Amino acid sequence: MTQVTERGTSLSAAPRAGVRRRSPAAAACVVGGAVAAGLGLGFLAVLVIVLWISSPYPDSGPGGALHLAAGLWLLAHGTELVRYDTLSGVPAPVGMTPLLLVALPVLLMRRAARLGSAAEEEDEVLPAGAVFSAVLCGYLAVGAVATVYAAGGPMSADPISAAWHIPLVAVLAAAGGVWGARGRPLGPLPSWLPGGVRRAVVRPRYALALRAGAGGALVLLGGGALVVGASLAWHGAEVQSSFLSLTGVWSGRFAVLLLALTLIPNAMVWGASYALGPGFALGADVTAAPLGFPGAPGLPRFPLLAALPSAGPGTPLTWSVAVVPVVAGLAVGWFAVRRAREVSYGETALTAALGSVVCGLAMAGLAAASAGPLGSRRLAEFGPVWWATGAAALAWTAVLAVPVAVAVHAWRNRPAMGPGGLDALDADDAVDDGWHDSGVREVRWAAMRKAAGALIPEIGVSVPTAVPEVPAAPEVRVRRAVTVVAGLDLDPGLLVGKSAESVEPVEPVSGPLAPPVVGARVLARRKPPPE
Structure with a gap:
């Protein structure tokens, strides 16, 4: 039973309406492909006609010049031409394509594909596959007509050569135009490819x-x-x-x-x-x-x-x-x-x-x-x-x-080199900041591991029972307040150079500690060069 909407149209007719809305855009893409082929033919036709008019000894009429222009357009796609008016009477093939001439159809076809991809019809853009197919159909239709027309000229096109050279150039140029209009997306590979191949290509x-x-x-x-x-x-x-x-x-x-x-x-x-x-x-x-x-x-x-x-x-x-x-x-x-x-x-x-x-x-x-x-x-x-x-x-x-x-x-x-080479990077070049002194780092690591429990595995670090005495710098004495987070169960006496009275307890912090860093290395910092 067909359902009817408020406007009196059936729901089954909705997809057809969508197709009708898309048909003008698709027709515009077909026309764009035909216009691209026509512009290439027209440019070569004008050039050949100008040379024919300026020649003092033309050997053919305007029809021969237009046939020659069609042959040159086919030659720009790589199509092999055959010349019959030879001195020996044996047909001579002409298959060398001037590569600079190939740029004409490629640029025109690419531009048509880009314009078709950017065209909108009632805020709806055609899919990339539809634009590609429509532009290609219009271009190949003009190519087929040009092949038939050039058969009556002095340099006729080989039908077999034209049957695959023209589509090859048109497909590559149209694909490049659509791809450029879509923002040059690389996109995922097809799902039917093996997973190992898809993962390897993205490297x-x-x-x-x-x-x-x-x-x-x-x-x-x-x-x-x-x-x-x-x-x-x-x-x-x-x-x-x-x-x-x-x-x-x-x-x-x-x-x-x-x-x-x-x-x-x-x-x-x-x-x-x-x-x-x-x-x-x-x-x-x-x-x-x-x-x-x-x-x-x-x-x-x-x-x-x-x-x-x-x-x-x-x-x-x-x-x-x-x-x-x-x-x-x-x-x-x-x-x-x-x-x-x-x-x-x-x-x-x-x-x-x-x-x-x-x-x-x-x-x-x-x-x-x-x-x-x-x-x-x-x-x-x-x-x-x-x-x-x-x-x-x-x-x-x-x-x-x-x-x-x-x-x-x-x-x-x-590796980084010091002023005197690798041998100059010794213990004297490290900055004596108190953190990297012998024993202090191990004590602090043991306290953190004890508070974290099973989050930090045992790595076989030996913790000294007695904390070595670290001499304080006589030049500058800075009194800093240390904030201890509740839950770490850290003995204030482990903090070298600090008194228990300077410790300010704060509210407990809930939540797990940060995960340990694996494979990190602590490098000695170099002293700044003397001024």
Whole structure:
């Protein structure tokens, strides 16, 4: 039987009303994802149209320029394109993704997810999963349309490659946007994971390992940028000649400059792989490495390719790039050290090793993203090999990071040194305050243990029967009143230097005594240095 509320609506219809209230917000998230994809497509379309209009010899109409813009948008997601108008008639794949171009869809998708998470509808915020799904649906719908549209252009997208590259980029960007909008919560791990795994992941070693690995990867990328920049400056004449010989009009040179700028992150990864040792491939059976470069005469003329090392065996100049992975290993070891004395050396070494693993995985992923084919036959393999680059980064950083981390940990936790070294910390440096005199401390401890009963266990401290006489300081005589709490059954005669008349009894205090401190050590205080 359906129950009716005071307003005449059934209770069973309440959940449906909630769904209807949420539907505008969900629709707004879908539209936000579609707008993010449209903005990326529109930016590239405007850029390509401007270059097409300014070109004195356009080889296609506006339709061809729009097809090319759609292909570039798909290439920004890592989708492999196929070029059919080749001289040999054999379709040539183009799979090298300019990494700077990837930032466009990632930033737009992340912004759409953040706005969807912050949108409210009648004081009700959509759950994170709903925002993520809605934004993703809108983005993937536009991606499917762009894939179909680009199939009729000069560079059509591979459907299989587009089917997993576009969702991969969209999922990662949307997840980052929702996570950032929710305040970047780490959150508990799923309950279906074993308890030992969930407890181990919350340890601080993993956060330190991520920080150390990211620091090592950034050092490698910075070193790769220095290697590329130095090579461009060393081969400045060849680079200038290559840039000027490609085209003679300003629009063409501007397009070449834009392409070179979008490939700078790729060049940084290639430079890091070169410094690590494996180098990068420049075609079939051709690899540029510090130990030698056989040369690649069939390469196209391009400013970045003009900065390749000279053909021949390695020289001390090319071997000097090994400084980059050495500095990266030192950085991983430095960032893997916790500023706490209770951390063991084994924990520090394990954290450094995990940081090396993170650095190796990061460099392997970047190497895989920066490589790809630029054609067929000789240009089918172009860029660093991902597994070789990751293994080299892991080996370099692990060998250096572990001993560096242990050494830094030992240096930070070294014992305090006096003015004359450890030998200067003798009994003469302790402050004669009366509390640490022989016998006084034991007597007071015995009195407290007697009053506490079973709260304080026996620790085998021998209590002297007679209290040694403690000489009073002749310079300053201070009369202090001592307050004794009833219940301790403390003999006033045990208090050295005090008379029974100076004891002022107070009201009894109910409640247990404070629990004993286990493992505490009493250290001698040093005298202040003479002025």
